[in-house]
Every structure is written in C-alpha cells, then in structure tokens.
Amino acid sequence: MDRFATLNLFLRIVDRGSFTAAAADCGISRPVATAAIKTLEQRLGTRLLHRSTRHVRPTEEGATYYRRCVAILADLEDADRGASGAVAGLLRAHVIGRLARMILLPALPDFMTRHPALTVHLGEGERFVDLVREGVDCVVRAGSLSDSDMIVRPLGVMEEVTLASPTYLARHGMPASPDDLEGHQMIGFVSSRTGQPLPLEFTRGEEVIERSLPARLLVGGVDTYAEAARLGFGIVQVPRYGFADDLANGTLIEVLPDFPPMPTPVSVLYPSNRQLSPRVRVFVEWLVEIIGPRLCQNADERSYAGAKAR
Template sequence: MDKIECMRRFIKVAESGNFSTAADQLGVPKSAVSMSVSKLETHLRTRLFHRSTRRVTLTESGSRYLPECQRILAELDVLESQFQDDSGQLSGDIIVDMPGRLYASMVAPRLHEWFDTHPKTRIRLKGADYRIDPISERVDCVIRAGTLEDSELIAKPLGDFTVVNCVSPSYIERFGKPETLADLQDHFLVDYGFSLQSTSATFEYLKDGRNIEIAMKSLVSVATTDAYLTTCLNGLGIIQVPLHGVKAHLADGSLVSILEDFTSAPLPLSIVYPSKQHMPKRVREFIDWIGGVLNN
C-alpha cells in the first residue's frame, strides 16, 4: 500500500477519533486502517496516536504530522482535478457549511440533480449555525445569510431572502395575535443568538430605509436555526425568519404570518470561499450549481 493511502486513513482516524468510525467512512476493514497507521508510525519512527479502548487521540508528533498530511493531499487533489476530463466526471469530496434549515428546505430536495450529473463526488456537510473560518476548518465553501464582515475571503452574492414574522396557532390561543407594534410589549420573541449570552431579544423592522429594533421579552433563547423554528411551532414565541424556510408551515397552517407591514429588511445570502486559485474543478462547478439552486 502506498504512503498516500496510508495518509488518507491516518487523517480519517484523526478526524473521527476512532479506528472503527474511520473504517466505516472509508468502507474498509478496521484492521486495514490500523495496519496503515502502524506502517506510517514504523516509517516515521514515532507514535502518531495515543490509543485507548474507547478513543484515540493525537500525540504531539501526530498533531504536527496531521496538517502536513492534509496540505499534501489537498495539493495532490488539486493537481488531479486539473487533469479530469471535460465529460463532467468529477470526483472527490466537497466540504460545505450552511445553516441546517437552509439545507433542509432548499438544497437537500434538489441535491439529487447534482449527483445525477456527478455521481463520483460526495458532499460532506457541516451544518454549523455559527460562522466558521473556512480556512482553519478546511471547508471548501460556506453559505451564509446576513451581512458579512470584511475579510480576505471571496464572497459571491446569491440574492436576498424575504423575511416574515410568524407565530403558531397555539401561541395565538395563549397570548393573542399582535396587530400593532404597541402590542409587542405583551408578547414574547424567540431569542436567537450564537452564544446564548444574556442579551435583550429584539423585534426588527424596516422603516424609511432604516432598521428599527424593539426590545422584547423572551421565554426561550436558542443557538440553532432548527431550535428557533421548533420553539415557534410549539407556541413559545414570535420568530422572524426567511420565507423559504417556513413556506410549508404557512401553507398547512402550523404557522401564521403576523405584522405583515412591519417586516425586517431582506436577508442577503452569500457563498464564501477562500480563493479560486488552485480550487478543484468539482468545487468550482458545485459553487456555480448551488448558486443557481439558491437563486431560484
């Protein structure tokens, strides 16, 4: 077995922290993965992992070896992609990060279209609801809603999402339906934030081109988009959410639109990536494909 394959298996073990999990992901026997790591350790004359019955962790040598392996394989991957033919037969992993609700409502239902054309590729989804650094996390591209901070990353605008204010019928039964901004003092907003620090929940709306915030009470604070929606569906507060994510709930009556004259500004959507230089062909084509999906 060549060193490159041994390095791939070493990386899988390092990422999963478990030989069995790495073997399952690679589709090979656990013994084959263990043998590959052992060969590397023999070749390097150093131990790469601390082994226990439940988990393996990197040694100091392993921690230094891992990023070098990742760099070498990434460069090899780019080199190979440059020689893939023009028939559309792309191959390899595409690591993408996007909010879970966006994936569930817009991307997953159409992902089969991508695989119909590129069956040899594999999508690896990181569904983080917080903003990650695609370089340190080794992610090919990140899809984010909202205003982006200035950075050296490349951001490709994908359009704007219409935002709606929603509550559930059970919320209306318990607290009533707010009809004016003044009514909000007697209502609750589902508080959404990345850190769950104690901050004031605010209802936002656009007036004369300016974003206005009204402080509100909240019963629940959440840090993920799934929890945000679920909390609202269970009658625990008002949410302000992109329309695409709640169309089905509005159609079946599990959510009700409120305060239609007081919606917040449209939410910009962007796809962010480190650089097009040395970008594998499969990543370039996926960025173009998903841009078309999210623009429709």
C-alpha cells in the first residue's frame, strides 16, 4: 500500500475501532490491513494503536498522529479539487427514510451530474447512527439535538400536522380542542432516543399542550405509523410534506387544525473531530439548497430552540 492509502486505512481503523471493519471499508483483507499498520508503526518507531479482542483504540502518540493525518488528507483532497475542479471519492450519508425517498432522491441526479466523480452511499431510517463507529460522513436528523461531539448545521423546520382516518373519526368523533381528547386513542410513535412513545403536542398561542393518550399500537417507523393511521388505529402527528395526497383524497383528515403541533427542526450533523472534507462540504451545501425550499416551505418562522424533539 502507498503512504496515503495507509494513512486512510489508519484513520478508518481509529474511526471504526476495528481492523476488520476498516479493511472492509478500504476494500482490502484484514491481514493486509494488519501488515500495513505494522509497517507504518515500524517506520515511525512508535506504537499507534492499542489492540484488544473487542476493540482498537489509539495510543497517545496514535491520537496525535490521527489529528495530523486528518488535516493532511483534508488538505490533499482540497488540493486535488483545486487542481481538477472535481470532488471525488465515496460519501456515506444517513437520512430519514421518507425524506430520502420524497425529497433527496428526486433531486439527487442533479447533484451527481454536478459531481460525476463522487459516489454516494445513502442509508435511510429513523434509528440513532454512531457516525464515527459506523463510518458515516454525515447524517440528517429530525428533532432537537444534544450531540455535543457533533457539528450541527440547521436545515430548516418542517410543519407538522395532526391526522386521523375517517373510520377512526366516525367511531370517536372530531375533537374541537385538545381538551376534548378524552376517550380518544393515539398510535404510539416510540422515540429512538428515549424508547418511550412520544406524547401528542398542540399549541394554543404561545402555550404548548402535551397529551399522552392511550395507545394500543406502538411503532418505531414512520411508514408503519402512517399506514396504521390510514387503517384507523388512532391519531398521529406527522410532517405535512409527506401526506399531501392523503389529505387531498380524504384517506386522512386533519384534526385540531387551530392547535397545530410545534414544527420539527431538521439538521445535518457531522463529526467535530474532523476537518470537513470537500465531498462532505458539497453535500451539506446541497442539502441546505434543497431541503429549505422543498421540505420546510410551509413551516412557520418559530425558532429552532422551540421546536420539538424526537
């Protein structure tokens, strides 16, 4: 392996905490990775990594070398981009599933036309992602965030709406205010952060009202949540952008429109211990360009700080 490939491998090992995972990321075998790091340590005359059967972590010298390598490789990538005008390599991003399918994928051809040397690995889902351990460059999340070791770039806030099916409302009636929700049921959306179902949330002027209704069905995915609402299992609160067709054809009906939920912030996060690479920088800039206008165009101007957490 050449020196730059070895440096990339070393960074992946530290990030992933694993020779096996890092070797797979770099498209080489575990023995080749082990030999390359052994050669690097011999050349430097110092031990860079503590190895155990379960985990790999840098020594003090290895941590210092890691920080220097991050800066060097980021500078090299910037230099290559300056010379060629192109961003190259593999970008790993993880995005909320519905947002990925409805917003990002339709706009992705234009992004990839702009950057023909860039390959995008797009993961999707609602679960918590450990960017460093899983080798992900950036993640798009909804809700208020408390990841102190991440850089958070706000993308906007999306309008939320309270919905129920016609069959559900025929059985339980249409409430006129949050005070009329006694006897109603919600579908419990289980928070990936707390493991508990989120309460319904309503606003009355500046007041935020929470209601935890009985829930006989608990779900952890947005698509299941939406389909359960269509089948009449209970009341849900969801981003408005994904349910325009349901509202238009009457599959779902808006409930308590005069008491809307707080809007939900949408952000992109990336590790703070790394210099932002050109490929991540252009992807983040593209997210800012498309998500604000397309996802958040109907949201009001309430502050990020006041928006709900998932």
